Amino acid sequence: MLPNEQSNIHDLTPENFQSILLEQSQTQLVLVFFWAQSIPESVELLPVVEHLAGQHLGKIILAKVDCESQRQIAMQFGVQAIPTLALVKEGQPIDGLAGQQTQAQVQEWLENHLPKPEDELLQQAQVLIAQEQYTQAYSPISQAIEIAPERVDIQKALIDVYVNTGKVAEAESLLSQIKMIDQDDYYQSLLAKLELAKEAADSPEIQALEQQIKDNPSDEMLPVKLAVALHQVQRNEEALAHLLGLMTRRLDAANGEARKILMDILQTLPDGDPLATKCRRRLYSLLY
Template sequence: MQANNIVDVTTQNFQQVLIEQSRERLVIIDFWADWCEPCKQLMPTLEAIANKYPDDVLLAKLNCDEQQELAMQFGVRSLPTVAFFKDGQPVDSFAGVKSQSDIEAMLEPHLPSPSDDLIQQAQAKLAEQDNDAAYTLAKQAYDVDSTNLAAKKVLIAAAIAMGRLEQAQQLLQSISLADQDADYQQLKARVELAEQAADSPELRALVEQADQQPDDIELQLQVAAKLHEAQRAEEALERLFALLQKDRSNDTVKKSLIDLLQALPDGDPLAATYRRRLYSMMY
């Protein structure tokens, strides 16, 4: 009994397999014939791959003796021949017998990456304006595969939403010129707007006042809270740490610092960095 993702291709279903199915997952077409011994060697390998990737791969077996017209349409010249189709288009092929590892290496660029599901979840959370969850998921996706441009872009978007503008800028700068598309330009513009919004005249004046009165603890706490509200968490943390370094017994400062750290989303590198600093300072 064939698995659900293994089908025989005929003139009746080949369009549905190649066009519709290849929009949902990678279609592997195996051109074979009953008299072809290498075909019989290769088929178990292809079936093993189909069983290994049940959600991402469809194995379509085309018997060239029974479906000669289709084989001619595809221009098959030798057997076995294997072609990969994605979104209705051929993306790769090979002739002859290959090992499972060699075939899987050819498949890898066309299969979903481990971070794709995390990226989709992060995008959904951003759409819901659940920025904490979006940032956590986006950071996980980026940590899984930092070369994935989509993971990098969704982390930039989440960083902007969380006010991690320095991180967003660093990630933007790491995108190559060839990849600076419309999405990149939009993200860049959003960073610039967020930077302007985070630097209101009122907050700037309050920060200047606090800088002139470094020993006014209430003022420093007020500024830290305002910085946090403006999504400038790192500046708020630095200000609270400066207070704690002056007086490690000040429970009000310590509580404000711990509250701010707990407010950071899971996976935020700021949280790990400043928790280590707090631990080393207190213990």
């Protein structure tokens, strides 16, 4: 594929100026390269810039400006030297680089503005959180916090996922580490969610079942019912502990219902959840 056939490389003209610099720059960085056939340094740099753009498909749009045929665009940017590179984000120039550059210099300059891996993971998680797909959001936000544990925005997204996947203790612990300067509206909403989750976690139904188990310790269906009730309020670790406790005494406890409910709960846990891994190992040891 020739460079100018790549979907992220364009010749900037008055006709596509608004589409690229105002609209497409809302979601991707636009790298504007000002060059001219009569300036050898810019001609030499052109394939370098095209190569770098090709390496960052989905992250960068390259808009080439031939300053000999598109003088008006060059004037709008106030270009005083050729070659010149400019970065546009959300319709606004954010940085520039003038004069002859090596590929390494341009690459280093670009990397200061390109989304980092943790930013992309956070963005994935935020989309899923907005769709209330908290289980699916667990994997990308967990990866993001491993890369950048100091990032408060990542911490808050992780707390959101924790609260909505029943990890109340983890959410409370991480929330307590947020400094006052970072306690914005999102923090306040997380605090409210956490309090609601804690209140819902000890419902009258759960309290009644716990009392019934004390009064009827030989009834195997009661711990199963309690596990279901605990799962409904995201207290999955306790739910699984009750079921594994039953199965430790008898594998087919409650006519096999304990194992069925345990497997159902495991299916709802996020990919990579340490609780699921721990429970599966325990179950394997019971079965084999």
